[in-house]
Amino acid sequence: MVETSPGAPASASPVPETPLPVFEKKPAIIRFFDDTEEAIRSRLAKMTFFERIFQLNRDWMTRITMLMVVASVFWGVVGAVDIFGWRTQVTAYALGQQLHLSNQEIYSSLTLHGIRMLFGFAQQLELALFGIIFVTAFGITPRHKWAYYLSVFLVNLSMVLMEGPFYLSPSFNDNYFPALGWYFYSPLGIRGLSSYVASPLWYVGWIALCVGVMIWAFWMVVHFLDWWRAHRGQARRLPPFALFVIATVILIPVSYATVLASSTWDLFNYFGMGPVNPLLNQVLFWFFGHGVVYILFLIPITAFYFLVPVFAKRPIYSYRAAVAAAVIFTILTPVLSIHHLYLTPVPPWSAWLTMALTFLIIIPSAITFFTVWMTLKGVKKNEWQWNAVTLFLLLSFAGTMAGGLTGPDNNTIAFDIDLHNSLFIVSHFHAIALLSIAAGGFAVVYAAFPLLAGRLWYSPRLARIHFITTAIGWSGLVMFMDFLGTDGILRRSLIFPRTPTIVDYQLWLTAFVVISIVAQLFFALNLVLTLWKGEILSVQGLSLDEIVRKMAQSTHPKPTVPIQDAKFTRSIPRARREGVERTWIAVVVALIVGVLIATSPLAYSTSAGIGSPPTPPAGAEFVNLVGNQYYWSVQESGPIVGSFSNVIVVNAGQWVVVNATASGATGGFYIPFRSLPTVDIQVIPDAMSYELFQAPSQPGVYGAPDSEYNGPWFGQDAAALVVLPPAGGQSLAAFQSNGGGGDIYDPPVQSANGNYLIADQEGLFEGSVPGPTLEATAGPVSFQCYIPMASIGIDNYLVNVTSTDPNGQVNYLNAHNDTLPYEFGLYSITTTGAGLVPVAGTVQPLRIGSNLPETATLAAGVYVYGLVTPIPYVYNPSGESSWMTGSDAGNIMGIWGILWVDP
Amino acid sequence: MSAPTESERGVSPFGWFAVAIVVGAAWALFMGIEYVNTPTFISGDLHTILGVAAAVVAFLVIGWRAPPNE
Numbered sequence: 001m002v003e004t005s006p007g008a009p010a011s012a013s014p015v016p017e018t019p020l021p022v023f024e025k026k027p028a029i030i031r032f033f034d035d036t037e038e039a040i041r042s043r044l045a046k047m048t049f050f051e052r053i054f055q056l057n058r059d060w061m062t063r064i065t066m067l068m069v070v071a072s073v074f075w076g077v078v079g080a081v082d083i084f085g086w087r088t089q090v091t092a093y094a095l096g097q098q099l100h101l102s103n104q105e106i107y108s109s110l111t112l113h114g115i116r117m118l119f120g121f122a123q124q125l126e127l128a129l130f131g132i133i134f135v136t137a138f139g140i141t142p143r144h145k146w147a148y149y150l151s152v153f154l155v156n157l158s159m160v161l162m163e164g165p166f167y168l169s170p171s172f173n174d175n176y177f178p179a180l181g182w183y184f185y186s187p188l189g190i191r192g193l194s195s196y197v198a199s200p201l202w203y204v205g206w207i208a209l210c211v212g213v214m215i216w217a218f219w220m221v222v223h224f225l226d227w228w229r230a231h232r233g234q235a236r237r238l239p240p241f242a243l244f245v246i247a248t249v250i251l252i253p254v255s256y257a258t259v260l261a262s263s264t265w266d267l268f269n270y271f272g273m274g275p276v277n278p279l280l281n282q283v284l285f286w287f288f289g290h291g292v293v294y295i296l297f298l299i300p301i302t303a304f305y306f307l308v309p310v311f312a313k314r315p316i317y318s319y320r321a322a323v324a325a326a327v328i329f330t331i332l333t334p335v336l337s338i339h340h341l342y343l344t345p346v347p348p349w350s351a352w353l354t355m356a357l358t359f360l361i362i363i364p365s366a367i368t369f370f371t372v373w374m375t376l377k378g379v380k381k382n383e384w385q386w387n388a389v390t391l392f393l394l395l396s397f398a399g400t401m402a403g404g405l406t407g408p409d410n411n412t413i414a415f416d417i418d419l420h421n422s423l424f425i426v427s428h429f430h431a432i433a434l435l436s437i438a439a440g441g442f443a444v445v446y447a448a449f450p451l452l453a454g455r456l457w458y459s460p461r462l463a464r465i466h467f468i469t470t471a472i473g474w475s476g477l478v479m480f481m482d483f484l485g486t487d488g489i490l491r492r493s494l495i496f497p498r499t500p501t502i503v504d505y506q507l508w509l510t511a512f513v514v515i516s517i518v519a520q521l522f523f524a525l526n527l528v529l530t531l532w533k534g535e536i537l538s539v540q541g542l543s544l545d546e547i548v549r550k551m552a553q554s555t556h557p558k559p560t561v562p563i564q565d566a567k568f569t570r571s572i573p574r575a576r577r578e579g580v581e582r583t584w585i586a587v588v589v590a591l592i593v594g595v596l597i598a599t600s601p602l603a604y605s606t607s608a609g610i611g612s613p614p615t616p617p618a619g620a621e622f623v624n625l626v627g628n629q630y631y632w633s634v635q636e637s638g639p640i641v642g643s644f645s646n647v648i649v650v651n652a653g654q655w656v657v658v659n660a661t662a663s664g665a666t667g668g669f670y671i672p673f674r675s676l677p678t679v680d681i682q683v684i685p686d687a688m689s690y691e692l693f694q695a696p697s698q699p700g701v702y703g704a705p706d707s708e709y710n711g712p713w714f715g716q717d718a719a720a721l722v723v724l725p726p727a728g729g730q731s732l733a734a735f736q737s738n739g740g741g742g743d744i745y746d747p748p749v750q751s752a753n754g755n756y757l758i759a760d761q762e763g764l765f766e767g768s769v770p771g772p773t774l775e776a777t778a779g780p781v782s783f784q785c786y787i788p789m790a791s792i793g794i795d796n797y798l799v800n801v802t803s804t805d806p807n808g809q810v811n812y813l814n815a816h817n818d819t820l821p822y823e824f825g826l827y828s829i830t831t832t833g834a835g836l837v838p839v840a841g842t843v844q845p846l847r848i849g850s851n852l853p854e855t856a857t858l859a860a861g862v863y864v865y866g867l868v869t870p871i872p873y874v875y876n877p878s879g880e881s882s883w884m885t886g887s888d889a890g891n892i893m894g895i896w897g898i899l900w901v902d903p
Numbered sequence: 904m905s906a907p908t909e910s911e912r913g914v915s916p917f918g919w920f921a922v923a924i925v926v927g928a929a930w931a932l933f934m935g936i937e938y939v940n941t942p943t944f945i946s947g948d949l950h951t952i953l954g955v956a957a958a959v960v961a962f963l964v965i966g967w968r969a970p971p972n973e
Contacts, residue, residue, distance in 0.1 A: 379915060397927070414948070674940065675940070
């Protein structure tokens with residue numbers, strides 16, 4: 001490359017530090033730290049294991065970078081164990097096998113998977129690589145060592161704190177891991193506001209993370225200013241990749257300031273101080289939640305701008321386009337919070353404005369990927385080497401298309417209702433997180449790690465196997481997440497319909513997760529072998545670009561492309577290239593404006609409908625809905641009057657007006673119809689959400705799980721929309737033949753007479769909540785239920801886990817003749833205000849380990865069977881619940897279902 | 904411009920990255936089109952999907968017709 005600007009920072013000689021006055025000594029505390037570090041370093045450096053892994057004979061910047069790389073790999077491994085733990089339980093549930101973890105452990109493994117992968121692994125690796133690349137490329141002598149060390153310490157400390165306390169004595173107990181979201185839904189987890197309470201260490205951990213990352217950002221700013229002052233008047237322009245490193249440095253404090261505010265606010269609320277406003281807190285959090293994804297997305301972006309010109313041996317196609325992309329990225333990223341909250345009652349203008357701005361952030365991505373692609377135009381096949389770096393760049397390029405181009409779907413407010421809570425979102429996110437961000441990250445690691453290790457990659461074959469298996473594993477898991485999401489399967493729920501198709505998809509998903517994990521073992525092996533046996537890297541006389549090519553070349557089995565810089569002379573004038581860029585940007589802007597115009601009316605009316613009461617059509621049913629932990633309270637007025645738990649009763653085709661709110665945690669009333677418009681009513685404490693929908697015209701029982709995670713009994717928190725038959729009754733044949741509205745959560749329909757329903761360890765009948773819909777004809781009806789003693793455990797909520805005695809549940813049952821203080825029976829659904837009315841002679845005490853026969857002579861109509869009142873549950877194994885460790889309580893109703901009696 | 908030599912023949916990196924664009928974009932469009940049978944697809948998402956599809960086509964056409972990076 002010859003097209004470099006005067007002063008452009010490429011392998012320039014280090015900037016000499018400003019000499020300190022002789023009388024100025026370091027503070028005593030710094031001298032103490034320096035001496036202590038040196039004592040530890042020199043001792044450990046004598047051991048080959050530590051010397052190789054932590055590069056203890058190198059400069060401090062290399063040492064701390066290696067420490068960050070090792071720490072990020074550690075958190076990556078732990079995060080992989082987390083998701084493996086989750087998948088083992090999902091797979092066991094799919095196959096109807098025994099679960100080995102508690103609900104707290106199962107859901108916290110998912111939370112901590114996200115936390116550890118995003119912040120312990122990906123972001124820490126980003127900080128490590130951006131830091132070392134920045135000082136190397138700019139020729140900066142790093143200063144303020146202990147500020148950098150403090151940053152790394154706080155980031156890793158935060159990972160430990162967020163895990164929360166666990167007990168080693170009297171018995172190992174890690175059940176109080178934070179079973180929250182990977183983020184959190186204020187006020188979920190907050191003592192006094194939520195039934196599920198996390199340890200305050202969770203919030204302290206967030207604050208530590210914020211402070212640690214901000215220190216890193218300010219360290220970068222100080223060094224950039226050092227460089228800027230030293231080169232004032234010389235530098236005409238920065239290399240394109242540096243623009244995106246700077247964008248990262250700007251976005252970190254801007255984004256992290258909001259989560260610092262929301263976490264501090266939560267911590268105050270935790271100790272009963274300060275006002276509570278869950279919706280505002282969530283909006284505040286999502287300023288960060290969105291920003292952090294873009295901060296991580298800048299890994300592949302920076303990788304493209306840095307590495308593609310290096311391997312193409314020519315400059316970027318249009319420098320000005322890259323500058324424009326960096327500026328627009330930086331301006332728009334911090335303001336897109338609300339696009340994660342489209343289904344919550346926010347002002348419609350703010351939802352619309354966020355939708356418009358989110359469409360606009362397509363522009364910098366469009367510029368970037370066009371510019372990067374065009375940079376390659378003219379590079380001949382024999383001038384390009386497909387090593388691990390360029391292969392991962394290719395994967396990242398495809399992955400960004402796959403993940404990024406589904407973003408506009410999510411951003412289309414009217415369509416977001418279909419996608420918002422399903423695994424579609426998780427598929428979209430993992431396409432970005434894995435196929436785009438992590439693939440770009442691996443490109444950077446393969447291009448930069450030998451510089452840290454001082455050795456070339458040991459095995460090109462392992463690198464290639466790593467690439468192939470990773471591409472297969474990641475692509476497969478993204479695909480099957482999407483297939484599940486398209487069927488309406490909720491994200492984050494252990495409880496799902498066990499239809500053959502869904503079970504198959506879940507098994508395939510687990511298989512691809514395992515492939516993805518195994519793939520990283522090849523990388524880890526190559527990493528270790530490189531540290532021990534890799535050829536020594538010699539960079540004498542090489543430019544920075546040549547060093548990068550040399551390092552990458554060691555991942556190619558038979559390299560033929562020379563690493564030397566090639567002479568490049570521009571023949572296409574800048575104006576012509578920029579004209580192409582302008583044409584492309586104009587097309588993108590025109591398309592965005594067109595899509596925005598086409599989607600705005602429905603987007604605005606959808607948002608307005610969520611945040612303000614609708615005008616009720618004649619004959620509408622009015623439903624007041626309250627989402628509790630872990631059941632729904634329903635009060636109806638209109639043609640049907642009554643109060644129910646977990647059941648909404650309507651007539652066929654009737655319009656339904658819902659006023660909804662929540663207590664304790666965010667929730668969602670979700671009916672993933674596929675042949676009717678999807679219903680997804682998001683409820684937030686202290687806010688009111690509204691919905692107007694038309695009930696299906698086909699009488700039947702439609703499943704309605706809670707769509708927003710609200711604690712460890714989230715899966716049991718499900719309701720049913722019961723569409724009553726016409727007077728005189730109607731069979732479920734038509735309901736079944738049309739697929740029940742395409743709602744995957746419809747309970748399976750079974751014959752009532754002779755049926756024998758057995759509860760499982762999650763306290764559900766046959767893994768379904770509501771339980772199977774039993775169908776009979778008018779006249780004598782008889783079936784039995786059974787709750788085996790073996791199903792009673794910490795995940796079966798029927799007997800409280802309150803004792804310090806590990807056998808407390810069994811002891812309780814022995815002392816009470818296996819009888820629980822709840823009633824089990826048949827109840828008629830009335831529509832005139834009485835709610836559920838017991839059928840004479842069917843209500844009996846709930847006994848564990850005994851048959852519960854239900855026999856009655858019934859008229860045509862709709863009945864509810866089972867335990868129809870939410871029962872209080874307190875989870876407190878070994879008596880270790882406390883304000884410091886966390887706790888869980890709630891009201892759960894899981895063993896119930898609908899009995900449908902035909903004429 | 905001289906004819907390509909033996910070692911220059913085959914798919915260039917520009918071509919392979921175009922393949923990556925097509926494969927990635929096809930998957931993204933497929934993810935949206937999977938909802939074609941839902942009643943809100945036409946009013947809710949069709950405009951967005953058509954916009955994305957048009958952008959992908961424009962990306963490829965403009966890039967293919969553009970002068971090389973030389």
